[in-house]
Amino acid sequence: MTDLSRTPHGGRLTVDLGALAANWRRLAAEAAGAETAAVIKADAYGCGIPAAAPALRAAGCRTFFVAHLSEAVSARAALPPDAVIYVLNGFPPGSAEAYRGADLRPVLGSRDEVAEWAAANRAGRRPAALHVDTGMNRLGLSVPEAMALAGDPVLADVAPSLVMSHLVSAEVPDDPLTARQVGDFARVRAAYPGVAASLANSAGVFLGRGPRHDLVRPGYALYGGNPTPGRPSPMRPVVRLEAEIAQVREVAPGESAGYNARWTAPSRRRLATLSLGYADGFPRSASGRGEARVGGVACPFVGTVSMDLIILDVTDAPAEAARRGAPALLIGDALDVDAVGRNAGTIGYEILTGLGRRYAREYRGG
Structure with missing residues (x-):
């Protein structure tokens, strides 16, 4: 029981960084050979990037995902220089130098973003990710756009280090949309030989080898959320x-x-x-x-x-x-x-x- 006496607020939030690290290791074991990244957006799901990011790094994580450039700056300050940080929510116009200066990797989801990053990147190529929309209809290149881009010379200046998509219903194992996404993404991945691929989120890690590819991107499960609804949670509370x-x-x-x-x-x-x-x-x-x-x-x-x-x-x-x-x-x-x-x-x-x-x-x- 927590002693709340002399607390400057009526509530006390306790974050178990040991459990966070254990959850990352559990997911890494389940991923069976794929690199296990960590999604630390929304201030590490409310747990705090300055505390959570180093704990995950100490557990073995090397690649991190955030939603916004401001979060990426916070993550960069909390992590060693060799940590890889991707920014998920598009690539704001005119922000290339901010990304390059802090060694951050944008996730490019349109031809306009690809063109702007390539133009800014010619002086010294820094990696970026390509986001392909396989069914969410929020951000990302369409599958046909991604297939066409695969043969475009502009890729030399984009320097893609990752091609990725996002599962719509990974927590519903038999959803036919998941099978369709896995198939579409497999076609895209084949068009980008030598580029790492990522599709699986927290629940996707538990769907077998199909969605795992080279890198998995758990978020919610790291912080104690159940990635397998309807079954006992394999994660520790954080x-x-x-x-x-x-x-x-x-x-x-x-x-x-x-x-x-x-x-x-x-x-x-x-x-x-x-x-x-x-x-x-x-x-x-x-x-x-x-x-x-x-x-x-x-x-x-x-x-x-x-x-x-x-x-x-x-x-x-x-x-x-x-x-x-x-x-x-x-x-x-x-x-x-x-x-x-x-x-x-x-x-x-x-x-x-x-x-x-x-x-x-x-x-x-x-």
Whole structure:
């Protein structure tokens, strides 16, 4: 149990860097010979790039993916010079020198991006990745565009080090779209001999050899999310969130709690208020459906999750546990990030990436 006394915020977020490293090693073993990279976008899924990136590097990771140039700059500062850093979300116009200056690799997803990188890259070729869209319809060259580009002399100046795509439904093993993507990407890969290929995300690592290719790009699973929904998770939990009970009160039958009186006590109830809310990344959608554990007992959220406060019904919790200053567990043990996401009507990804900046943070095992 975390000691929350003298905490500058009502919640404490504990990040287990040892578990993060163990999850990377578990995924590397599953990948069976493919290089295992790490996706550290969204501030390492809310865990913090400055702490998470070095822990993953110490575990053996050499290649990292972020979403934005600003994240890449943060990652470069946290990693040794030989770490490879790719930036996923396209190549903003006029940004070539920023990429080249920090030794970052853009992920190019259009002919315009390819042309601009090639023009800026002629003076000294730096590698880049090519993103091929095999079904997501967000970013990337179409399959025909990628096949046509394979014979274009401009590739000499692009210096592609990786050709990649992204699975649409990897967590659904029998989805026919996955088979179609695997087939389309295999054709593209064959058109780029000598260039490493990457298709598998966290769930894709567990789909067998077909999607793995030369490099896999796990993200969510590294941070404790289950990459095999419907089956026991092979990953270790990484984050734990506890909040201090700020106040306890009893309410009579018929009394309401929270904004707009959306909850009414059906009988005499004991309520506890936690000092955190949606400003800390705990979603408002968890109102009336989320829960915390107090003294090991499930205590439902009542009323509306507000900006800085959450109300629990602690009537069934032991009195010695449901008291001012005592901890309530919001993420951890049976309340893993997937369960918390379901309880909030969302997904664990949103829970992780929304983890607030106001929490007192503790890193362990790094």
